[in-house]
Amino acid sequence: MTKKVMILPGDGIGPEIVEQAMAVLEVVSGKYHLGLSFEQGLIGGASIDAHGEPLTDETLKAAGECDAVLLGAVGGPQWDTLAREIRPEKGLLKIRSGLGLYANLRPAILYPQLADASSLKPEVVAGLDILIVRELTGGIYFGEPRGIRTLENGERQGYNTYVYSESEIERIARSAFEAAQKRNGKLCSVDKANVLEVTVLWREVLDRLAPEYPDVELSHMYVDNAAMQLVRAPKQFDVMVTGNMFGDILSDAAAMLTGSIGMLPSASLNENGFGLYEPCHGSAPDIAGQGIANPLATILSAAMMLRYSLNMGEAADAIEAAVSEVLEQGLRTADIYTEGCRKVSTAEMGAAVVAAL
Numbered sequence: 001m002t003k004k005v006m007i008l009p010g011d012g013i014g015p016e017i018v019e020q021a022m023a024v025l026e027v028v029s030g031k032y033h034l035g036l037s038f039e040q041g042l043i044g045g046a047s048i049d050a051h052g053e054p055l056t057d058e059t060l061k062a063a064g065e066c067d068a069v070l071l072g073a074v075g076g077p078q079w080d081t082l083a084r085e086i087r088p089e090k091g092l093l094k095i096r097s098g099l100g101l102y103a104n105l106r107p108a109i110l111y112p113q114l115a116d117a118s119s120l121k122p123e124v125v126a127g128l129d130i131l132i133v134r135e136l137t138g139g140i141y142f143g144e145p146r147g148i149r150t151l152e153n154g155e156r157q158g159y160n161t162y163v164y165s166e167s168e169i170e171r172i173a174r175s176a177f178e179a180a181q182k183r184n185g186k187l188c189s190v191d192k193a194n195v196l197e198v199t200v201l202w203r204e205v206l207d208r209l210a211p212e213y214p215d216v217e218l219s220h221m222y223v224d225n226a227a228m229q230l231v232r233a234p235k236q237f238d239v240m241v242t243g244n245m246f247g248d249i250l251s252d253a254a255a256m257l258t259g260s261i262g263m264l265p266s267a268s269l270n271e272n273g274f275g276l277y278e279p280c281h282g283s284a285p286d287i288a289g290q291g292i293a294n295p296l297a298t299i300l301s302a303a304m305m306l307r308y309s310l311n312m313g314e315a316a317d318a319i320e321a322a323v324s325e326v327l328e329q330g331l332r333t334a335d336i337y338t339e340g341c342r343k344v345s346t347a348e349m350g351a352a353v354v355a356a357l
């Protein structure tokens, strides 16, 4: 039985890090007889250059017909001047929305070997293991109307709409409650219910569902406080659930607690468990082409793919153990480098994970 993975390397460091993750997948596929096969596609600027649009309908369809998708990153300054509709990031939004990938799981886990690389003091982050559950196909990212209009006085005005329907809130809330049940039974919902009606409704829906999950202790926090608490005392959190934009911002902040954004993987799932897997970071144009990007977030995303979408938990465990092993050996890409360690390139890090497997 073969499983087909759509590979979308994207732009910037995307192809560099995806190459390492594929090498890791090929090794585990052989070792654990997983029968993985791969199909390559274009997304982001790479697709704009080839087809004039950031994701073609054909690639979207092909991705949906695979068993899972592994993505690098999209975007870069060379496409910034294009019309808003054909920006590379639109390809990412199109695949998330087109495949119904509303549940974005972003685990921020501190590998103990990286305690010194964290932005916080080792004693504040030791043992950190947070799961951010971010709603990914709604909220202000997708709300209509949106655009830039000219007012009667000739001034231009930009506008977006922050909307969530009850059903959208309910399904992401259930994903978060269920995740909390599998972990430590603690769920913090993050909103701005002191100001925004859309998140008053968000809070109401969470409260309404809470009795169905008596083993989960639900709390609420305003997003500004949550940002502060994340960098003050992050271990108070276990599972956090929030909307699209707050989740985008909080997960980048959480990344630094683990040492680097280059360590944060993600899974984006639809209601059937079909998923797209990608690092939380972007295409890092400032270091693209230098061979120094950290491939571990992508490699860990590949592990999440094996676990969540392909039912290959043993191989996922092996990849995570191999990542831990290379960190134990003192290998560090530049972003997680601390004194006394050995600085390695993207390719060396990938090869070390393969060797550890």
Ligand SMILES: NC(=O)c1ccc[n+]([C@@H]2O[C@H](COP(=O)([O-])OP(=O)(O)OC[C@H]3O[C@@H](n4cnc5c(N)ncnc54)[C@H](O)[C@@H]3O)[C@@H](O)[C@H]2O)c1
Pocket (backbone or CB within 6 Å): 013, 017, 072, 073, 074, 075, 076, 077, 089, 092, 261, 262, 278, 279, 280, 281, 282, 283, 284, 285, 286, 287, 292, 293, 294, 295, 297, 335
């Ligand atoms: N999922 C995605 O594809 C995604 C996510 C975020 C940003 N973007 C896009 O990427 C482009 C650049 O955005 P940005 O600079 O704001 O964010 P970014 O995440 O690309 O980079 C932010 C900083 O983190 C560093 N960094 C990121 N990933 C790294 C890695 N694996 N190893 C080492 N260092 C790493 C970069 O060098 C940079 O200094 C933009 O076009 C943006 O829209 C895409």
Ligand SMILES: CC(C)[C@H](C(=O)O)[C@@H](O)C(=O)O
Pocket (backbone or CB within 6 Å): 075, 089, 092, 093, 248, 280, 282
């Ligand atoms: C590139 C952008 C559209 C994307 C987002 O905002 O979701 C990115 O920042 C992310 O976190 O995956």
Ligand SMILES: [Mg+2]
Pocket (backbone or CB within 6 Å): 248, 249, 252, 280
């Ligand atoms: Mg982001």
